[in-house]
Amino acid sequence: MFKNNLTKKIFLFIVFFLLLFANNNTIAQINDNNNTDDIKQKAIALYETKNYDEAKKILNELNKNDKDELVFLLLSNIALEDNDDNLAIKNLNKALQKNPNYYKAYYNLGCIFASKKSYLLAIDNFELALKNKKDFESAYYNLAYCQMKLKNYEKAKKNLIKALELNPKNKNYYYNLAYCYKELNKPNQAKKILEAYDKIAL
Numbered sequence: 794m795f796k797n798n799l800t801k802k803i804f805l806f807i808v809f810f811l812l813l814f815a816n817n818n819t820i821a822q823i824n825d826n827n828n829t830d831d832i833k834q835k836a837i838a839l840y841e842t843k844n845y846d847e848a849k850k851i852l853n854e855l856n857k858n859d860k861d862e863l864v865f866l867l868l869s870n871i872a873l874e875d876n877d878d879n880l881a882i883k884n885l886n887k888a889l890q891k892n893p894n895y896y897k898a899y900y901n902l903g904c905i906f907a908s909k910k911s912y913l914l915a916i917d918n919f920e921l922a923l924k925n926k927k928d929f930e931s932a933y934y935n936l937a938y939c940q941m942k943l944k945n946y947e948k949a950k951k952n953l954i955k956a957l958e959l960n961p962k963n964k965n966y967y968y969n970l971a972y973c974y975k976e977l978n979k980p981n982q983a984k985k986i987l988e989a990y991d992k993i994a995l
Contacts, residue, residue: 829859836867845871862888862895869901878905896925900932903939912939930959934966937973946973964990
């Protein structure tokens, strides 16, 4: 195959160099991934200690490809702290572009729309959150809240019951469920719900 030993040596050197280069690229990629994870963890720590500007700064400095749904969720939360709902919504939509099944983004969108009294939009997003996480008790509760605002007490009742099944010690679930029964002209059921809470609260 080789005409002489020199050609063979050159060939082996090239192969060795290519393997070394490929290996170094793999190591560099691993290091980059670790570095990105470290930055995200640092941003989370800064956010949790209310150093929002510092968290936003290091997240915005990430490469475009390193900004996943968690990064955009954090940027959205920081925007909410700055009372910038539009930027928060924009970042949540970017999170969903990265991961269309990201239930936290749908839930946060629902909360924003609910705060703006856009209850139908809020309901759509809470339902999408629940589609992707069926045991999300806060989504059931907030979905029920929006349905109560629209006077759809039957649907609200069903979602409050689901929230209670997931967390039978939350007093807000009992009070709101009792209110739904009251509005549905079922005062005896409302009374039973409040009595059930009284027993748990003892």
